[in-house]
Amino acid sequence: MDIVRRGLAKRYRAERRFKAMGVLAIGASLLFLAMLFVSIAGNGYTAFQQTHIRLEVSLEPEAFEGISLSAADYAGLVKKSLRRMFPEVSGRGDLRQLYALVSSGAGYRLREMVMARPQLVGQTLPLWVPADDDVDMLIKGHFGGEASGSATRLSDSQRQWIDRLKAEGKIEKRFNRTFFTTGDSREPELAGIRGAVAGSFFTLVVTLALSFPIGVAAAIYLEEFAPRNRWTDLIEVNINNLAAVPSIVFGLLGLAVFLNFFGLPRSAPLVGGLVLTLMTLPTIIIASRAALKSVPPSIREGALGIGASKMQMVLHHVLPLAMPGMLTGTIIGMARALGETAPLLMIGMVAFIVDIPGSLTDPSTVLPVQIYLWADSPERAFVERTSAAIMILLAFLIVMNAAAVYLRKKFEKRW
Amino acid sequence: MVRKFAVGLFSLAMVAAFTPNAGAQSARDYISIVGSSTVYPFATVVAEQFGKTTPFKTPKIESTGSGGGFKLFGAGVGVEHPDITNASRAIKSSEKEMCRKNGVSEIIEVKIGYDGIVLANSKKAPLMQVSRKDIFLALAKNVPDPDNPGQLMANPYKTWKDVNPDLPAVAIEVLGPPPTSGTRDAFAELALEGGAKSFDFIAAMKAKDKKQYKAVCHTVREDGAYVEAGENDNLIVQKLDANPNAFGVFGFSFLDQNADKIQGSAIDGVQPTFDAIADGKYPVSRPLFFYVKKAHVGQIPGMAEYLKEFASEKAWGPDGYLSEKGLIPMPDAEREQYRQAVENLTPMPMN
Incomplete structure (x- = not known):
């Protein structure tokens, strides 16, 4: 009996240690799991939103004359509306930079809209088009605000245009529907799962x-x-x-x-x-x-x-x-x-x-x-x-x- | 009920598995492309553009590596074999031999542009000015022994300062691709070999013993100064950002996309900029190619149109959309030459 009693405290201690180790093991694995989830969710939640830019696209009838609806130059129409928004921009290089604000998918989106509703031709319609991925990254703050000019993918004038769009409320983050409705793409803003x-x-x-x-x-x-x-x-x-x-x-x-x-x-x-x-x-x-x-x-x-x-x-x-x-x-x-x-x-x-x-x-x-x-x-x-x-x-x-x-x-x- | 459903599903799957055999193979209505992971980001852009602007289906592009691509490509003619393979190096004579043996006798070679390989570090650290000789001395397994002219010794250099007194006293730590990568091959050939050649006795070795010359020039040290960081270049960029003392080796497009975090070291006095690579001043750049099976043009719908799209100015021209993705365009004359090759489907010589 004495032998049992003497060993008892030791056995209880051993049991507590064993239980503590078990709790620790579970805690550690939960911690790793939480770290994984937090880092993935922290990196990824912004992808469910996509920066869009509001354009006033006027579907002039001339652009559709003599050709089928599907063959019209929709990208050109998008570019034209950008030029109207920033009339002071001129010169080939500057215009290229201006066009680069908007995703190359904007024209396709416009085309889809017009193909679905041909009666839109001749009207001027407000259209939210996806912004280019670089603009998107800037708006979401992934470029680090202080870096400037040549260091990043956006030039100073592009940043000024974006600031102006922001001030006019013509740029905003919206739910990224594209992510769920399209297949793969090499343009991040058009890529989906x-x-x-x-x-x-x-x-x-x-x-x-x-x-x-x-x-x-x-x-x-x-x-x-x-x-x-x-x-x-x-x-x-x-x-x-x-x-x-x-x-x-x-x-x-x-x-x-x-x-x-x-x-x-x-x-x-x-x-x-x-x-x-x-x-x-x-x-x-x-x-x-x-x-x-x-x-x-x-x-x-x-x-x-x-x-x-x-x-x-x-x-x-x-x-x-x-x-x-x-x-x-x-x-x-x-x-x-x-x-x-x-x-x-x-x-x-x-x-x-x-x-x-x-x-x-x-x-x-x-x-x-x-x-x-x-x-x-x-x-x-x-x-x-x-x-x-x-x-x-x-x-x-x-x-x-x-x-x-x-x-x-x-x-x-x-x- | 459940059982019936399961049985139904099972038989359906069996039917699906073993009937379309002939049907699926006799007609493929999309272009199948395989090959280099370096060309992949460019070819995919063209494929996507092609799929969106033409009535044809978007080509399927597998990233198998240049060598794996040639293996699939050269396996034969017919719809079950790919139509085009991308490569970050020119086709080897052994690969031509394999193609010929399997009946792929007419291949059109198309160069699409250049890719610069950069040695980059974090923007938090100062910009490095190195020469190819410095790179060779810092990264080769065996380097010339300064005390014993004409002899090689195991690379003893620990810091960049040991290599060249003008460089900072920072431990040599370079993250780069593994030997299976085409980028690694090109880096060894252009940067390491370029540096090694500046030693006369190594250059002389080329004529005497080509194998030994190659071994000296292309073998990278394995004592931890060069870290094989896997094929994922984004990972290298992240590691550079976290460790300002480390350098990374990867393609120009990753530098281009991460210009706010990292900077490309000037090699032989030239920084890796778009223009410097385009006019050939930057010494570490390589051509990228794709190879087309002529027998498939006209058989697979859209082949000719895809080639035309790739060889158009709006794709590979100086202002084309590929340049935005980081591809360095060829000079005008070279572009014209390859455009004609594409238009006339001129096969390359097979031996």
């Missing part, structure tokens, strides 16, 4: 449609039907091995098999989905087998006992009970596939793609690849857009993982 989101969507549809049925079928067979022998052991070892194989290897496999052997098109979400299927299959099989294992034998025996065939037992009783666990594993596998770039590198999905993909065989890219490409672009404005795209990707991942937790909580049965 819609193409990448669509690509990710198509890729994941293929991945889900293939990996879930195949994975579940494999798990059921291995767990419920397969005899225990050397072969199934070998298969099990291999599945566990595959789950740990670096993802780039699957990319190489995809290149060799799907592109070179089957001749599927490069850069297509279809091939991306096939490669990611290979990658997520082991995860799903392992999770599904664990879910099947957790169904107590009494259920199986009960079903068999009242005369169900083995297949009926599995499909009617075991599978529904194991489904939440399988879905959780699948969603986590999908979340991993959503964040993957390395295997896609080999099959040509790391590419500049402007057009938004409309089918499984259109060339496309995916969200993480888009982030990678933007992170490597020289333009300053891509820094915040990179962070904004990361925020979108994280949002998708959080939603998916939350869905996994919710499913588990909702359908989980305790025995």
Whole structure:
């Protein structure tokens, strides 16, 4: 008894130390996570706004005479309205600087408007057009106010014009809708993530449609039907091995098999989905087998006992009970596939793609690849857009993982 | 219900996976471009412009590196192979050989302009004036031994002052691209080799033992003074901003875009400005190219129009939109020469 009592204080201390270390470990990981979120959100939140400049564009009928609506010189009309706003600017160099305030996409926006409503021709309409990315960066304060003249991308006269526009209320930050509605662009103010989101969507549809049925079928067979022998052991070892194989290897496999052997098109979400299927299959099989294992034998025996065939037992009783666990594993596998770039590198999905993909065989890219490409672009404005795209990707991942937790909580049965 | 849906989805995917095989390959209605990551920022601008102003689809551009690009490009003729490859160096004879073997017999070579490679540091530090010889002595693995003329020794220099008494006593720390990068190749060839040649015995080595000459000129020291900072040049810019004693090696467009944070050191007395690179005064600049498979022109819709867009004055001219992205235009005569090559689809000699 004495021995126990003497050791007691020491054991309590040890336990407290152990608990403190656990709390510390969680605290540290939370801190890192918070740092990541704060730095990304701090860098990226400005990307959801875009500086716009208000122009009075007069759509003179002369500009549309004799040519189709689509062929008119819209960029010229935008330039003309800029000249009217700053009549004192002259000379080729100065005019070039003036035109550079407005994004090269302004003309396209005007064109879209006129194409949609041809009756606008002949009117003068107020139009908010996106400002050039350099102007945008200046307004958002990313250039550091004190630096002047030759040091930055904007000249002194451009800064004066911007100040005047500011004073007249003709320049303001508005919600950056372009970011959500367009594909990639080399002009930061015109770049969006819609193409990448669509690509990710198509890729994941293929991945889900293939990996879930195949994975579940494999798990059921291995767990419920397969005899225990050397072969199934070998298969099990291999599945566990595959789950740990670096993802780039699957990319190489995809290149060799799907592109070179089957001749599927490069850069297509279809091939991306096939490669990611290979990658997520082991995860799903392992999770599904664990879910099947957790169904107590009494259920199986009960079903068999009242005369169900083995297949009926599995499909009617075991599978529904194991489904939440399988879905959780699948969603986590999908979340991993959503964040993957390395295997896609080999099959040509790391590419500049402007057009938004409309089918499984259109060339496309995916969200993480888009982030990678933007992170490597020289333009300053891509820094915040990179962070904004990361925020979108994280949002998708959080939603998916939350869905996994919710499913588990909702359908989980305790025995 | 769920099961039916899953089964439906599964069979749909299987059908989708294995039927379009022939269809998708027999007709590609967009241009497929691969190649150098240095040319990528310029080619993409042209592609985007082309996609917006013509009825054709926007070309797809993969950034595979120059070598990877040639490998894909030279794999054969047909829609499953790319139409154009970008390169930050001229095609090698081994690559021409591979192209010829695979039936890619007619290739049009188009030079698009120049790219300056800069040695830059933070604006918080003073501007550096270096020569190519200084760069060689500071960064090469083996340098001439001042006590033993004609002999090489392992690079002993720790600070820039050790290299050249006129330079500040700051430890040598240069962040640059890894050996897989075309920028690194060009930097070694133009800056290091350019500096090495100023030593007569190394220059003489070229005639005697070309391999050894190359090894001496192109091998960068590995004792920590040169830090391989990966391919992401934005990262290097950020590191320079944080550490005013460090220097970075990257393409001119990154200096151009970050002119408020960093400055390009003057090399041999010339600062890397747009004009200095354009008229050839700045010594460390290299040409950029793309290569076109002639057999694909007319087969893939929009090829001729894309080439025309690239070779137009409003793209690669002195006032063109590519110059705004940091591409240094070619002189007028050279532009005209390549424009004609594009117009007449003149293939380059294959040997």
